[in-house]
Amino acid sequence: MLGRKERDQLELYMCGSLRDLVPDDHVLVKVDRVLDLSWLHEEVAELYAAGFGRPGIDPEVAVRLMLAGFLLGIVHDRRLMREAQVNIAIRWFIGFGLHEALPDHSSLTRIRQRWGAERFRTIFERTVKVCVAAKVAKGEVVHVDASLIRADVSWESLAVRHIDAVTDANEAAESERKSRKTGKYKKVCVTDPDASMATNGRNRRLEPAYKQHAVVDDACGVILDVEVTTGEINEGQVILSRLDAVAAMTGTIIKTATADAGYAYAKVFAGMEQRAIEAVIPAKAEPIRSPVPMRRFRYDAKHDTLKCPRGKMLKAGRAVKHGRFFTSRAADCRHCDLARLCLSNGRVNKAVVLGDDYPALLRARRRRERWSDEDRALYQRHRWRSEGYHGEAKTWHGLSRAIRRGLINMKIQAYLTAAAVNLKRLASAFLSILLFVYSQEATSSARHPFRQRKVFGIGLSVASA
Ligand code: SF4
Structure with a gap:
């Protein structure tokens, strides 16, 4: 028989917890098991007047609201608050009952302005430290990549x-x-002077953009560091400082770092050698801009000399910014059969500038030719670990476009997105452990593990960092 549902206005009677209405495998339930922001109140207390004035929104509620927005891909404040009005999972996640009035969306704007980017970076860093403490991230093998984010203009x-x-x-x-x-x-x-015109390899069109630089751990894809610059900043200018930041934060010496050819600069290779980091970066071959290209000159690091294609020595001379001039003797070039192609118009000898880090670039090129299967496999992982994070952040967490204008707002967006992704990684890693333990110890009287809150306690929560 065909059924019919009466659509009367139903009264809401409820007993028990809102938690009972949220599925166990909901992302907010999973993240809540590993999230403890009880430290936050103390962290931001100095930013508020003590003892007078209208009480502001609870900092933990504000951050939980923002994290819920990034986890669910609802990144605009007004839309988030409209969704929170009717979304039981968000209400439960932020600790609000069904009848409680939610904060106004403008409260979140004021909190961002009051806290600044540093407080949000602290939240992100805590997620990294917890992941390292829980051995979800090691910090020994890392992948570095950058991605453009379209400015909101x-x-x-x-x-x-x-x-x-x-x-x-x-x-x-x-x-x-x-x-x-x-x-x-x-x-x-x-409308957003902090953004600058930039273009990436695939899309040649210049567009107003910011650039996110991310360092991703090889083990489980935890984001170890994220920083935002204007779009025109070159990746090679940033990588070394980001690797230093990761080493300082995790307390672990980085053994290997991978990056794409956009980072293949002599300065980067030299910086990695100084830090004893093995660079798995495809060094580019010497560009051919002249009939007698630089690759035909041989640098002798031991004697600090350069040998030309006809076996004549070029000696180091005047220093210039980031390098030195190497010059040949005019007498050597006078009767050389290559002189017409090798020398510039009007010159009687050869003069080339070698960068200070040129030997490191040569070593990297030689190493690239001897990449092992392990190196190739690691570079393959670079693609789905590092580029995978940028894709995930843009597709699922709203990072394809800046939500707000200004570099500080863009940084806050990037930090919270990375924190949300780290919490997801942590939650799923703990869920695997939990399921394993439960399968070993399950008895008919045991509570289902999904129903236990804070199963890992404060020792492995964000508070422990
Ligand atoms: S022109 Fe001078 S530097 Fe060039 S190949 Fe001949 S000898 Fe060497």
Whole structure:
């Protein structure tokens, strides 16, 4: 018989906990088992007036709200609060009953402004330390990568800088602010000046962007470090400081770091050698820009000399920024059959500049030719660990576009996204252990493990970091 449901207005009578209405495998339930923010109150207490004024929103509630938003991919405050109004899981996660009025969305904005990016970085760092303490992350083998995040500005807000436009209009000397590649003036975002025009390898179109630099652990994909710069900052400028930050935070010496060819600079290889980090980075071959390219010159590190294709010595001379001049003797080049191709117009001898870190680049190139199967496998893992994190953050946690404007807001977004991902990793790792223990010890009278709150206690929670 065809059924019919009467749609009367039902009264809500409930006994028990909201928790009973939330599925055990809900992401907020899983994360709640490993999340303890009881330390937060003390951390931010100095930012509030003591003893007077209207009580502000509980810091733990605010952070739980933000984390719930990032975990569920609801990253805009207004949308998050509208969802929290009717979402039992979010209400339970932040400790609010069904009839309790939720904070206004503007409270979250004021909290971000009051706390600044540092407090949110502390939250992220605590998740890293807990993952290391729980052995979910080791910090010995790491993957480094960067990804552009589209700034929250429209194309109409882009403008040529006023000074460039005026210079051009007055037909003054050719402006150096023109891009070497396109020959056009660089544009700036009027509504978000912190973002800068950048382009990635796949999408050649310049767009206003920030750049997220992330270091991911090899073991379970925990995010060990994340930092945000404007879009035009080169990856090679940032990697060494980020590796130092990871080593300081985890207290572990990094043994191996992988990165893509965008990091293959002599300075990066030299910095890694100094830190005794094995670099699994595909060093690029010497670009051929001349009929007699640099690869045909042999550098002798022992005697600090350079040998040209005809076996003549070039000796080190004048120092320049980041390198030195090496010059040949005019007498050697005078009768050389390669002189026409090798020497620049009007010169009687060869002069080349070698960077200070050139020997490290040569060693990296030689090592690249001898990559073992293990190195290749590690570099494959780099793709799905490091690039996988950027994809996950953009697809599931709203990091494909900046939510708010300004570098500080972008940093807060990146820190909270990384913290949410780390909590997911921690929760799933603990769930595996828990299921194993439960399968070993289950009895008919035992409580189901999913129903126990804070099964790992404070010792393995965020508070222990
Ligand atoms: S021109 Fe001079 S530097 Fe160049 S290959 Fe001949 S001898 Fe060597």
